[in-house]
Amino acid sequence: MPKKSFLGSISSPKVEVFVDMGNPLLNHTVDGFLKIGTVSAAKVAAEETYHMVKRGSVSKHNLENSLKKMCKEGAYWGTVAGVYVGMEYGFERVRGTRDWKNAMIGGAVTGALVSAASSNKRDKVIMDAITGGAVATAAEFISYLT
Template identity: 75%
Template sequence: MPSSRFSGSLSSPKVDFVIDMGNPLLNRTVDGFLKIGTVAATRVAAEETFHCLRQGSVSGNKLEHSLKKMCKEGAHWGTIAGVYVGMEYGMERIRGRRDWKNAMLGGAVSGALISAASNNNRDKVVVDAITGAAVATAAEFLNYLT
């Protein structure tokens, strides 16, 4: 039976810039905020463009709403990323090791902090801390696979 094989690789473009705030913790936090905030804003821009194309019209009011939504989502996701990156780096500095446990602990602390800032429910804070730890750990393990 004949068979064929496909071989290739896929790589994404590398966009990197350096921000020097004078402190490695601040540098990483601001870098995480800007990168993930930009991704979130771009996602909203793509969604809003799709909706405008589907409706077949663009208005000034719709454009203003889209820009506000881009800023809001960018700031929201950028803040979450900045807190997480800062917590992970802090865990690395405290523990003196660079491993998956920093991601787990950073995710748990970030999830708890962000949840506590937005609600008063203790059970929700604990669940969000567990979720943050699980997502961060999974992302770290996926990074090791590639």
Template identity: 70%
Template sequence: MFVYVQVGACKVAAEDAFECLHKGNVSTNKLEHTLKKMCKEGAYWGTVAGVYVGMEYGVERIRGRSDWKNALIGGVVSGALISAASNSHRDKIVKDAITGGAIATAAEFINYLT
């Protein structure tokens, strides 16, 4: 789960570094703002990972099996929950649920290959 926190923080660092280089403007205020964004983004992705792991484990316990379907169901439920918590548009929630399921299933299959 710590990896997801790092991914979120690195994403912000890369985006803000590009912006600073593009504009040619680096300041203490901008650095402080970037650090706050890194913490917020890291916390968000850590939360997403926690929700997903909890959902996948719960599905595994309910089904009594350990296979790729747990990742699919866990990803769908996590995507829907996180989307529903941040917006109320039904179409967006469905799209995010499908995306969560697809990403989780793809990651599970890639994990089997390695």
């Protein structure tokens, strides 16, 4: 029986924006903030556009609320990403090695910090630290596969 296969690769466009803050840690943190914040804002823009089209009405009030939501989500996720990227880079510099453990520690610390900033429950902070470390470690392992 003939076998069909697909040969080729899929690649996404790469946009590099570099903001020099004079410090590598700050450079990485700002880069993470800008990239993930932009993605988050674009996600909200797409969702809000869908909802406006579905409702069949676009008003100044709807546009203002959408813009506020885009800014809020972009700032939130950009901040989370900036903290994570900064933590991972910081642990890389402190430990003197680049491996998955930096991602795990950075994810755990970021999860704990974000949770502590939004909640005072100790168990929730610990669970979010575990989740942050697990997600960051999984992402690091997946990036090694590609």
